[in-house]
Amino acid sequence: MATINDNYLKLPGSYLFAEIARRVAAFKEANPDADIIRLGIGDVTQPLPPACIEAMHKAVDEMANADTFRGYGPEQGYSFLTEAIIEHNYKARGIEIGTDEIFISDGSKSDCGNIQEIFGEDNKVAITDPVYPVYLDTNVMAGRTGTLNEDGHFEGVTYLPCDASNNFAPELPQERVDMIYLCCPNNPTGTTLSREELTKWVNYAKENESVILFDAAYAAYITEEDVPRSIYEIEGAKDVAIEFRSFSKTAGFTGTRCGYTIIPKTVKGRAKDGSLVEFNKLWNRRHTTKFNGTAYIVQRGAAAIYTEEGQKQVKETIAYYMENARIIREGLQAAGIEAYGGVNAPYIWLKTPNDMPSWDFFDKLLTEVNIVGTPGAGFGPCGEGYFRLTAFGNRENTVRAVERIKNKLHF
Ligand code: PLP
Numbered sequence: 454m455a456t457i458n459d460n461y462l463k464l465p466g467s468y469l470f471a472e473i474a475r476r477v478a479a480f481k482e483a484n485p486d487a488d489i490i491r492l493g494i495g496d497v498t499q500p501l502p503p504a505c506i507e508a509m510h511k512a513v514d515e516m517a518n519a520d521t522f523r524g525y526g527p528e529q530g531y532s533f534l535t536e537a538i539i540e541h542n543y544k545a546r547g548i549e550i551g552t553d554e555i556f557i558s559d560g561s562k563s564d565c566g567n568i569q570e571i572f573g574e575d576n577k578v579a580i581t582d583p584v585y586p587v588y589l590d591t592n593v594m595a596g597r598t599g600t601l602n603e604d605g606h607f608e609g610v611t612y613l614p615c616d617a618s619n620n621f622a623p624e625l626p627q628e629r630v631d632m633i634y635l636c637c638p639n640n641p642t643g644t645t646l647s648r649e650e651l652t653k654w655v656n657y658a659k660e661n662e663s664v665i666l667f668d669a670a671y672a673a674y675i676t677e678e679d680v681p682r683s684i685y686e687i688e689g690a691k692d693v694a695i696e697f698r699s700f701s702k703t704a705g706f707t708g709t710r711c712g713y714t715i716i717p718k719t720v721k722g723r724a725k726d727g728s729l730v731e732f733n734k735l736w737n738r739r740h741t742t743k744f745n746g747t748a749y750i751v752q753r754g755a756a757a758i759y760t761e762e763g764q765k766q767v768k769e770t771i772a773y774y775m776e777n778a779r780i781i782r783e784g785l786q787a788a789g790i791e792a793y794g795g796v797n798a799p800y801i802w803l804k805t806p807n808d809m810p811s812w813d814f815f816d817k818l819l820t821e822v823n824i825v826g827t828p829g830a831g832f833g834p835c836g837e838g839y840f841r842l843t844a845f846g847n848r849e850n851t852v853r854a855v856e857r858i859k860n861k862l863h864f
Contacts, residue, residue, distance in 0.1 A: 516750065557713045574597065655693060
């Protein structure tokens, strides 16, 4: 009989969102008239920018004509998109990236989940805690970890705790690690790493021959000038870092699907024979073997965000979400709840009152004020005692939710 990849058995079920759905459904059944407001979703709610829609319509028309029809495109992406990205997101910030150092994809989840395939199986992985669960789970699947301990930690993984006590900035690990996942701005805490913090990590990676896997899916939400938009703003990062970006939260592409990964040719790893190999070469091989390119129509839509009107529209939508973030953050603080994030990211991370466990706070919020959020414990052991609210709802519901928390929640 065929055998399975036993590493998959180490993973707990996708407990978080299934459990949220179960608890909300049970509450709704018992309270059919309850006016539930959802501030738990990590999905956008505003439509695509009109500039993207227009570009996609035009691309659809091109597909209808034999002279302009496009079949398979370059797996790495069309140059009209890669060049626009390089120009706007990198060159404009003094960063040189070659067109052969960027790979367009169907989104960041695939990229930051698949990237581990080009690393050695026995690499030691460091992951900030709490964080987007894809980094850990994909390394579990690949066999780079042991089993899950009762305390919620996987054997063999270096967890980098981030909470209010270290201002959500992970400390350097005591032991040497090979792959370091950093998410900035971070999901779920909504916090960022300063230039100094990032410099510390780049220097560590250089000294230890490690690679930083830098997820900047929320870079477009950064409002503070001194927070780096890209890890390549840090000197030396082009030798040690791979960067992931996405159009999902930047421009509402969660359902349309487009993202990209930057792998400078200067980022290298060691082969078993001791020779140095460019990760770029390996990823190019993987990408061209396992991926057949992002749809032409979608890439046209993505490229439209770099036009003058596209930029204006994207900024307006982000400002809309960030105003929601401000309303939530300030509302929580006015209610006497400690709240973090929400300044450079659409996520607000709150400390549960009286150190209440995350799931107890979930139930309290749902039953007392009919609001759905996400328990922090679902993002890693260090998320226990915290809770995530998102700014992706509409304004009216956001305002109503905050009023309920301020006026009706008792703790
Ligand atoms: N990275 C982080 C930190 C995210 O929060 C998400 C989505 O929620 C992604 C990546 C995935 O983005 P995409 O829609 O491009 O796959």
